[in-house]
Amino acid sequence: MASSSLLCITLLSLALFHNCFAQIEQMPLRSRQQMQQRKQQQRWQTECRLDRLNALQPSRRVESEAGISEYWDLENEDELQCAGVSAVRHTIHRRGLLLPFFTNAPDLTYIIQGMYSRGIQGAVIPGCPETYESGQSQQSQRSQQQHQKVREIREGDIVAAPAGVAQWFYNNGDSPLVLVSFVDVGNQANQLDLTARRFHLGGNPQKDQRTEQEMRLQSRSRRSEKGAGERRNPNGNIFSGFDVKILAESFNIDTELARKLQSKNDRRERIVRVRDELQILSPSRIHEEERRHEYRRGYDYEEYNGMEETFCTLRMRHNIDRPSRADIFNPRGGRLTTVNSFNLPILRFLQLTAERGVLYKNAIMAPHFNLNSHSVIYITRGSGRCQIVDDFGRNVFDGEVQMGQLLVVPQNYAVVKQASSRGFEWIAVKTNDNAMRNPLAGRISAMRAMPEDLLANVFRISREQARNLKNNREEVTIFSTQSSQQGREY
Numbered sequence: 088m089a090s091s092s093l094l095c096i097t098l099l100s101l102a103l104f105h106n107c108f109a110q111i112e113q114m115p116l117r118s119r120q121q122m123q124q125r126k127q128q129q130r131w132q133t134e135c136r137l138d139r140l141n142a143l144q145p146s147r148r149v150e151s152e153a154g155i156s157e158y159w160d161l162e163n164e165d166e167l168q169c170a171g172v173s174a175v176r177h178t179i180h181r182r183g184l185l186l187p188f189f190t191n192a193p194d195l196t197y198i199i200q201g202m203y204s205r206g207i208q209g210a211v212i213p214g215c216p217e218t219y220e221s222g223q224s225q226q227s228q229r230s231q232q233q234h235q236k237v238r239e240i241r242e243g244d245i246v247a248a249p250a251g252v253a254q255w256f257y258n259n260g261d262s263p264l265v266l267v268s269f270v271d272v273g274n275q276a277n278q279l280d281l282t283a284r285r286f287h288l289g290g291n292p293q294k295d296q297r298t299e300q301e302m303r304l305q306s307r308s309r310r311s312e313k314g315a316g317e318r319r320n321p322n323g324n325i326f327s328g329f330d331v332k333i334l335a336e337s338f339n340i341d342t343e344l345a346r347k348l349q350s351k352n353d354r355r356e357r358i359v360r361v362r363d364e365l366q367i368l369s370p371s372r373i374h375e376e377e378r379r380h381e382y383r384r385g386y387d388y389e390e391y392n393g394m395e396e397t398f399c400t401l402r403m404r405h406n407i408d409r410p411s412r413a414d415i416f417n418p419r420g421g422r423l424t425t426v427n428s429f430n431l432p433i434l435r436f437l438q439l440t441a442e443r444g445v446l447y448k449n450a451i452m453a454p455h456f457n458l459n460s461h462s463v464i465y466i467t468r469g470s471g472r473c474q475i476v477d478d479f480g481r482n483v484f485d486g487e488v489q490m491g492q493l494l495v496v497p498q499n500y501a502v503v504k505q506a507s508s509r510g511f512e513w514i515a516v517k518t519n520d521n522a523m524r525n526p527l528a529g530r531i532s533a534m535r536a537m538p539e540d541l542l543a544n545v546f547r548i549s550r551e552q553a554r555n556l557k558n559n560r561e562e563v564t565i566f567s568t569q570s571s572q573q574g575r576e577y
Contacts, residue, residue, distance in 0.1 A: 130171070130518070133169055137166065138483065139483055140495065140496075142484075142489075145176065147160065147299075149292075149356060151355060152355035153181075153358045155358075157175065157176045157177075159174040161282065162306035169497050170461035172270065172518065173269075173272060174270070176268075180263055181260065182360055184256070184361050186359060187287070188287045189254070190248075190251075191277050192274050193250050196208075196246040197244070197246075197441070198240050198243060200264065201240065201258070201262070201264040205241065205262070206257065207239060207259060208403075209238070210254045211253040214399075215399035243406045243407055245441050247433045247434060248403065249436055253288055269439075274518070275438070282303065288325065288326075290350055290359065291354070292323070295356055296321030300321060326349050331345045332345075334348060405426050407424050408443060410422060416565075417565040420451070420562065423443070423445075423565060425522075428440075440520060441516055442516075442517060443514055443515075448508050450567055453528045455527055456524070457524055458524070459498070459519045460522040463494075463496075463515065463517075464494045464496065466494070466511070467512045467513055468512040469489075469511045470509055476500065487507070528560055529563050529564055534556060
């Protein structure tokens, strides 16, 4: 009797423990989901009252000693204000160095032009160790070269940087290094305002800052905001605003060296030419190690359980141009590749997704809409026709977009793209770390998922016509046309 009572008590205790443990196990998941929902809710609420969209050219251009910077300023364009994203294209000449800077919002950079091992990117992550050092030496540690990790970059790479993380780019090749950067000022990480603010850690980009200030003042004047008449001259990098003696004390250096930190007589702007070559630690086998890391499982991507990467060792680079990594491929139409938080985990912190599209001659990307993000598209090659439709069924854009232009597609607006005879390629940044797309035509489309009789009644057509509407296009997202099947000529 006693033993049976003891057995009952034991079984009851185990059941209670299992139930409590299950609830404890579920709490972190619920907390993560609630945190994710809060993050989504904290995104800047921007106005998207857009009766007409435009293909955008850069609004200002600044020449430096060793390159050119061209800006799409959010303040000048209603489309960019709606998306909460600004952009800049840098052309960095041979031995050109884009000086260290950080932004008030996450930054996603795409390398448009630059052969492998022809560019270097560095990012300074606060609190992380200097893992690159010149090796054992009999000399003191101060005489050894040490710095945080640098990354070799090439054409097709996506490089991610969180808000406040300083980064720099260097061209160690013979041809220009061209990159386009998107700054997501609508992101919850930005607690200032809907302006892309670049904080410089070196140099004296007076011309760059003056043109930016003029643009902001004009924008405020148009909106009749308070303070539109206020004006203070730009002062250069962030050290310029500090007292020289305080700088000298802070770094334990003399005042002459502290004045050089302020760079007030520097006229080279944001991209400067390095004398000789930039002397940094960059292991010759670094790309081999990264390649082994990426292909360790024999695939072009890995599955992550959240423990493989700490913040200091997060991968910040991912090549999006490799055809073998395409998510959708049509040999007669083109390919589509997506990089999100699943294959580049740092994007989970940045709340961004990148999309690379390649359409062959006259091919079409299915009419679709983005469920949970805005899309900012930069055309990297060729040209194509785009049509965008708003919630009133109005055509708010219908025109050709060409290489070097920017186009914004607001959330849920329907869009269709068709390549010209030269083909059509783009890179798009979307404002969600797992941006989702809903095609309206093709094998996995919304129309395909609806019952035939429903379509027949909605459009007042026969069931046979409804069946054709559903099933005539068997391709997925990327469609070939009669002319595109004749060849990939571009």
